[in-house]
Amino acid sequence: MKIRIIGAVAAGTSAAAKARRNSEEAEIIIYEIDTYISYSGCGMPYYIGGEVENGEDLTPRDPKFFKSKYNVDIKTGHEVLQVDPKEKILLVKNLETGETMKDSYDKLIFATGARSVVPPITGVRNKHVFSLRNIKDMYSIKKYIDEKNPKDAVIIGTGFIGLEMAENLKHLGMEVTMVELLTQVSPGLDEDMAILVEEHLAAKGVQVITGKSAKEITENEVILSDESKLPGDLVIVATGVRPHVELAKEAGIEMGVTGAIKVNPFMETSVADIYAAGDCIEQYHSITGKPVYRPLGSTANKTGRMAGNNATGGNLEFRGVLGTGIYKIFDLAVAQTGLTEREALKEGYEISVSHNIKPNRPEYMGGKEMVIKSVADKKDGRLLGVQIIGPEGVDKRVDVFAALITFGAKVQDLVHLDLAYAPPFSTTKDPVMYTGMIQENAIYGNRPVMTIKELDELASSGKKVRIVDARVVKQYEASHVENAINVPHSAARDVAKDLEKDTITVTYCNKGTTGNAVQNIFLNSGVEKVYNLSGGHKTYLRYLKMKKK
Structure with a gap:
């Protein structure tokens, strides 16, 4: 059986590895347009900022590794130009030689990922303006900083990448200004939690401008929509990503309502024998069951594994996403899982909202305050979503909450959790349990x-x-x-x-x-x-x- 995969980052290589585990006989070839494969994209801001010293640490695997360990051929610098689903033929171009060739497949997996959104700003293609999506982008930004020694950086967008870049550019000694079209930073959070992030940025010397957009980028300035000007000899455009689906569209594959490739729970597309995984696909939300687009490396690895398994006769089923995410901004951790208050109200839930402010461990052991916002369904007590911000202990709690929401826990279940306790790690009643107590009293105990x-x-x-x-x-x-x-x-x-x-x-x-x-x-x-x-x-x-x- 010929298995062909388009894309060799998280989803594509995960698909190939799982397919090989299932079948020694399959002929597996991955076509990758880029030079770098299977890289740790989330580590790129930290290489630029100097926390990761060696960029090669983010690209530990090359085609030789996959050939020797999995007997998988990865052809980098090869672009798939066309897919013919009827004849099961690929038209592939070798970007180094310019030659094109045809290849056939029995099973095909799209793992084409996503591309940075580049808004139509005058001057956005200037040499000092960058997006950060892949390893080439990372090295380009690093080279520019090393050679030009910029003093003033403007970051357009305040999502994960924008915030992580703000921290790392600040560590390099630059003056950093962030520009956000919305009225809050970190658009995935509720506004009453996002203000904590904005306060922290200000405390660390990062200027934040919300409710405005970038209109023009000159050689040393960014002109905003209100005609105000910001000094900027380095500009990072971090306004999100969109799925890379043009090839799939041309092949007649159905797109979902989010604009990404529509797949069923087995990663099958609308075309027989063609699967898709990673940042190019539409997922569905575990709570609402509705389509969402949540491009994350963790989901890409998971869905890639499923696509590789099912393309070789397996039956792994995707169970949806909660949009669980976490990032660090200086010495603050920001995490969320499930529905925000805004999303829950939009879905028509009658909700109970609590803000639980507790230390991650006793103050006599150096405990530091966390803010835990929880959203629960008033009708049945089901936990719908949680956002957490604090210096320490955030990762531990958000993972507990993600597990609880995944399995349909109700607020009263939180009180009965047998969580680990010792003063170096937690308070006697963990903040997770306190959240359950607050919500249980509010919904069932006449303590709203x-x-x-x-x-x-x-x-x-x-x-x-x-x-x-x-x-x-x-x-x-x-x-x-x-x-x-x-x-x-x-x-x-x-x-x-x-x-x-x-x-x-x-x-x-x-x-x-x-x-x-x-x-x-x-x-x-x-x-x-x-x-x-x-x-x-x-x-x-x-x-x-x-x-x-």
Whole structure:
């Protein structure tokens, strides 16, 4: 059997390796337009910034490795120009010699990946303007920095690559400005979490401009949509990627609603004996079941393995994605999995939202604060999504949450997890468990939480609402929620006796714990509706910043 694969990065090489494990008889050839194969693309910003000293560490495997270990032929510098599904013929061009040849296949796997989106900005093709998608891009950027020693960098876009490049260019001593068309950085996050990232960037000396776009790039400036100008002798365009599907379209393969190749759970395309995997395919979301496009190296490896397996008679089935991702921005980790609040509302869920602010381990062991935002379905308690930001312990927790959501856990299940505990690693009740406790009380225990946005809407509705600051007097006097009265925790029981029982009441403290304690006191004294403000005064202050933007 002749297996041909187009593309030799994560999905293509994973497909070839799995196909070979299943069959020693198959003839497996990969055609790759580029020079580099099977590389660690996510490590590229760190080579540019000097944290990874040797670029070859990101390209540890070459065609000789695959030939010797898997008996797979990888032909680099070869572009597949045409696919004829009826005759099962490929037209292939050797880019070094210019010669074309025909090859036949029994099974074909598209692993053509994705390409950087290059917006129509005047001057975007200038020599000091780069995208970062492959190893050639990485070496080009590194060479330019070494030779030209740029002082001012402008990064257009604030997704994963843009943020990682901001950190690494800053480490090289450049002045860095980020430009984002949206009103927030890190578009995949909810706005109330993205503001944490923006604050951290500012603290590290990175200027962030949101709500504007780049209009023109000159030799040493970037002109924005409002005609303001930024110094920039190095410009990185990091405005996302789109699937590389032109060849598949020409072959008559059906595209999905996201513009990527449509595949079934077995990685089969609409054309018989043709599979697809990696960043060129459309996935579906594990929660909603709807099509999504989430190009990640982890998913590319997974789907490539499935395509290689099924092309050789296997039956592995794809179970969808949650969009789980994590990145580092200086000394802060940012992670998410499942649906954001914005996405859950768009899907029509009635949701409960909590902001859980807890250290990753006890403060006496150097614990550092994490913010965990969770989104749950009010109707059945199912956990829908989580976003976490903090210096330490974020990776551990997001993976726990991803596993829980994958298997349909409900918020009350989190409380019963038998998680590992020792002071160097966690608090006695892990932040994951605290998230479950907050959500369980909110959904089932008559201890509801209210987001700052919901409070703002309630206060603007004209309904009578009592806002109670449960912190000590000194903290209240320094800053408090608008129209809040101060009832310190120590005085709450005495004050509760005289409260009007039918007035909607919202309690808060700095982060949520004391606000919840006063909420309990008021509820037990007969006040009918008492909410605890999610994330407390800390989250309120960030909400004010959001409103000003």
